[in-house]
Amino acid sequence: MDLGLNEAQQMLKNSAREFLDAECPTTYVREMEEDERGYTQEMWQKIAEQGWLGLIFPEQYGGIGLNFLDLSVLLEETGRVMMPGPLFSTVVMGGMTVLDAGSEEQKQELLPQIAEGQLIVTLALTEPSARWDAHGVETTATQSGGGWTISGTKLFVPNAHVSDTYVVAARTGDGEKDISLFLVPRNTGGVSQTLLQTIASDRQSEIVLDNVSVPASALLGQVNKGWDTIEKVLAWGAIGKCAEMVGGAQEVLDMTVEYVKQRTQFGRPIGSFQAIQHHCANMATDVEGSRYITYQAAWHLSEGMPAKQEVAIAKAWVSDAYRRVCDLGHQCHGAIGFTKEHNMQLYSRRAKAAEVAFGDSDFHLEAVAQAIGL
């Protein structure tokens, strides 16, 4: 048992924090909420220069060769400052899918581009049914003339508006898990993309694929074997999201503690009132529990160990814990916290989006029940 960061992770964490404190203040986050793209190209290039986009890719693909645990350390920091932009979708949802399923050629082609910030990729998985299982994939791909024709509707696809390439999960057989993955450039004929209005002011899209033709080389991995990769990506996504949430929750706790120390009512700081103190204590306990339960799962994933139960436990807990932390944060902040100008609500809106991403606690409690044989 070792619950601490190693030296390299601590350095990564420190440098990320330093970079983000300088480059990603909430003024930037707020600007990006209103911005059409949702991030600046300048910031994206800086992120690439930090090596974050290739952090988890092996060196032969232009990456740094760190592991998922290291990536989680980074995501805790990006979550802390609510860093806008397609890092999560490009690296965790796009890049790691390519890394897991792609042919050597595909990896050689795509991963270095991602690492350099030249290629933005996302995963188009969920559909209007909003299911996380293979049944949820109703988009079909059929072979035609040496290539494939894909039709269907994808919903809640993050950063599809700026992604150069979509990894599209499509049904290629009648078996439950007969799902295959395809690389579909955004500008392919028949692809239309519409931004959704979401609670987190993030950039999720509806993608309609209307008889979209792609060549045989667009197939990522083997036919009907895509779901094996998706299952891994869902676990990475869930725990990567947990790491972001831990960072966000910690920041909400910190900002709340700061606020209740300085806000005075009845002639004393409101942080001296027991009700407020207990709210803060509950928040702190939730943050602490969230952190270890997240890193336990991240470590298992990082080691390539079976982690169904650990992942489900983590996402079930953190999804609710972050929301509770925000609820109490709001309660401690009073009216100022739900004004648009205050940062508190930036976090609580993102907490809701993160809660439902990759399955909420209802979904993962069901998975826990299955994992322990209930």
Add this chain to the structure above:
Amino acid sequence: MDLGLNEAQQMLKNSAREFLDAECPTTYVREMEEDERGYTQEMWQKIAEQGWLGLIFPEQYGGIGLNFLDLSVLLEETGRVMMPGPLFSTVVMGGMTVLDAGSEEQKQELLPQIAEGQLIVTLALTEPSARWDAHGVETTATQSGGGWTISGTKLFVPNAHVSDTYVVAARTGDGEKDISLFLVPRNTGGVSQTLLQTIASDRQSEIVLDNVSVPASALLGQVNKGWDTIEKVLAWGAIGKCAEMVGGAQEVLDMTVEYVKQRTQFGRPIGSFQAIQHHCANMATDVEGSRYITYQAAWHLSEGMPAKQEVAIAKAWVSDAYRRVCDLGHQCHGAIGFTKEHNMQLYSRRAKAAEVAFGDSDFHLEAVAQAIGL
């Protein structure tokens, strides 16, 4: 809408409180916890003299002719002081069953005796399966030689050790609700009764009926129609129990408020600490909500109106609310509250028994779901 007691109810409440404060102090309750019968004959006679045993029976059966709402007002008071003895089982579970199902002759014979304190009756319904539906009745009664032979095991029968007569629910046909009721004197051959060790130190028994022969006249109501009565009795029982719980919860609140006013720590009454204040506020809100939700159902039952939803809502809420009130009462009392010598634990143990009697919140939430068409 009228949420207040009428004058007669207020008088009943006042006189009950006066009587119980004098006759049923906690010293008596504690003595009776250790007593084999669980109450004194002297007290029983006094209760009969108060008219409580016949309160709800029509005057032609030796009763006072008050209604179920009036009875609920009384039960709130008996619950407040945890009055020991078979009043609830004799009146609500025994007497009201006879009143609903019995022939004129049976009512003429039994009810005046109950009202006078001469006859103690209980309902033997639940079995080791602990189900509250008709499927739960596996005890059988078969016709033989002009009478009936009854066999089976009843569990959790209140006050069976002192009841002269058991109303036994037994299966008399293959249909789901082919249940009939029988009057079985305790001393009938083949009846054996064993006291159970229970959390509330109340007096519940296992009753084994081993080929018990009763005459045809033992049938209460019609063959295979007993479940109609049982459904009513379960509603009366649930809401009568809620009324007791409201009384108990109010007393727990009162004793807790009293304690936290006088108990001093850190140089001030602990009731001046916000955490304790908020515990007490939550208790008070639970008591208030419990009272109105109980009386709403009691009024509906009293008026003979359909009340499935009101009953289920009340028992679902009050079962949990009373337990919450006790939990917080304990938390405010600290260590002294879970010593045997303190009254707090007398209430919290009874709260648990009342919670599960006539269905707990899980059971009744399911009933609510059905009632609103979920």
Add this chain to the structure above:
Amino acid sequence: MEFKFTPEEDNFRQELREFLKNELPDDWAGGQDEEQENWGFTLEMRKKLAQKGWLTMAWPEEYGGQGASHMMQLIFAEEMAYQRAPGRDQFATKMLAPTLMIHGTEEQKREYLPPIARGEVQWCQGYSEPESGSDLASLQTRAVEDGDDFVINGTKVWTSNAHHADHIMVLARTEPDAPKHRGISFLLADMHQPGVEVQPIINMADVHSFNMVTFEDARVPKKNLVGELNRGWYVGATLLDFERSGVEYSAGSKRTLEELIQFCKDTNRNGRRLIDDPVISRKLADLTVQTEVSRLLSYNITWMQSQGLVPNKESSMGKSFGTELQQKVARVGMEILGLHGQLGPDSKHAPLRGRIQQAYMTTVSATIAAGTSEIQRNIIATRGLGLPRG
């Protein structure tokens, strides 16, 4: 006891329901009344409700009421909230008017009540200040006597509907040297005068609901002092109990819950109706129970008022329970909607036209506005149960 309405009351509810059915657009799902785009419709509805005499039913006839029962007024409030119908000015009808009837002069009542009854005015509430929220009595807005007037300087905040208001009730400090509760007066000020400035505050749901109101030498005639000079705190507290005593909390929850239940009956997911998922059905049953408790807590307040009793801890119980329930309903709703819960009202994929998402965001303020849940529990404990102040 009687847990039903009289035939007359039932008839009135029916009449009101039909009126609203006729007046509200077919697809009416409620709106943020105070937003500019809806304000015209709000005023129109107000006029019509006033013509029916419904805005102020329980008032004495001399002030524009009908001397109806408190229960009739509760039914009006409940049904309006349940139907999410616009038109009520709660600051005037629910809060100011009953306070004026207790503490106001005959002249004040005659001046201010009839226009409210006629639906001609909008009031707002000048209570909170940037440095005085939960500790309202520490407020620093000053009112200084100057001839026949008070001259007001200071800043009020979180002032809902100030941008539409004609009048504001202002708690202002008139005696700076007195103990803080003893130097406050309750004044009725005209919003349409120089020296009153209104700045919008946008909330997290991107709605302009609150405002900041700044007074710079604004004037209030002395006859607009309600209650005694320097005793305004007690007038203001009376008003707060009225503010917190609403049946609106449970009515709103009930409506949203019913819509959720219907949605779960109508919607399939993973091959079965949502309602057939036992975890979902359990959550909805649980909320049904709590909504019923919330309803009775608020009925009790009205019943007490009808008996001439003054609800106090009961208002705080109803308020804290009701607003926490509103948050639970919104939270469970979001849980049920899952990914779709993220979608705003303008999205074609948004279930229930995005109402749940809006409720999720707007109810954040429910346990804070009109006194936080913590303050309510303080009140229940100290004023209600007699626990010593901390």
Add this chain to the structure above:
Amino acid sequence: MEFKFTPEEDNFRQELREFLKNELPDDWAGGQDEEQENWGFTLEMRKKLAQKGWLTMAWPEEYGGQGASHMMQLIFAEEMAYQRAPGRDQFATKMLAPTLMIHGTEEQKREYLPPIARGEVQWCQGYSEPESGSDLASLQTRAVEDGDDFVINGTKVWTSNAHHADHIMVLARTEPDAPKHRGISFLLADMHQPGVEVQPIINMADVHSFNMVTFEDARVPKKNLVGELNRGWYVGATLLDFERSGVEYSAGSKRTLEELIQFCKDTNRNGRRLIDDPVISRKLADLTVQTEVSRLLSYNITWMQSQGLVPNKESSMGKSFGTELQQKVARVGMEILGLHGQLGPDSKHAPLRGRIQQAYMTTVSATIAAGTSEIQRNIIATRGLGLPRG
């Protein structure tokens, strides 16, 4: 990071498990160690555990330990709690000993630690008094210097295992005129002396677990003063952090939860296995998650100790979370058992031999003993987060 045990640690757990399997009766379901009928077995087990060197593994060898890692000790504590095995004297091994290693003199360590390591003694904790519970520092038991001794007078209460104890650690006031935290000393007293009287306190589960201990001119040699005179509060606080830092909370919950899950798999109700009831299965999954969180909160405390860090808010988090979870597990267990949950251990109809019912009653004290949940949250907020004291 590494979220697994080393092979050596796994081996030790396995060895301990097998040892306990051999030593405990086949149908061992745990007992109330401190009850008279079980006490002989407790002492027997203690001796055997001592012979294995397990009672005090992480201690330095010179005091009877083995210099093993904190994690090894955690495994011992976790497994013992999980198996509900008797024999540990937590007052000595978990609380007093690590405190003595920090604050004790060499002489005290040499005198008191080896007997603990050999399993020869029982300690108890003389902290609370009738008028000093949460406000422990207000304690009034007096210790007055008299020659080479202190003479103690006063009353301690809620003293678990005092009726079996050889020694008691006493917080006593040695300087009545100092500020309350600055006049307390930490003393080690012999229970077997005139002037020490032990009276039983029976708890709501009808178990003799607590006692009242009265000192009437009892004597403590001055060499038994731990830490400085009048600075005992800080010694005592060190001990409290050790007391609250246990993995026992989660281990106990884990065991009970697993038994409940097995029971739900084995038991049919209403024609299906209990476990197939989605509402029940959801509750069990939820508790599984919380038990895991509780486990990691306590692992973190041990990990900090292994790094030479001093857990403080972490102990209070682990304690409050862990004990509240114990209550939830017992509550859910009772919900699942329904009517049968009422039955005590002696009833033939009692599921799981009445353990759930017993847990339901005994865990009432969990959030009160060793500092209430309210006190833990105060500590997290003030000492942990730096919020100003109220």
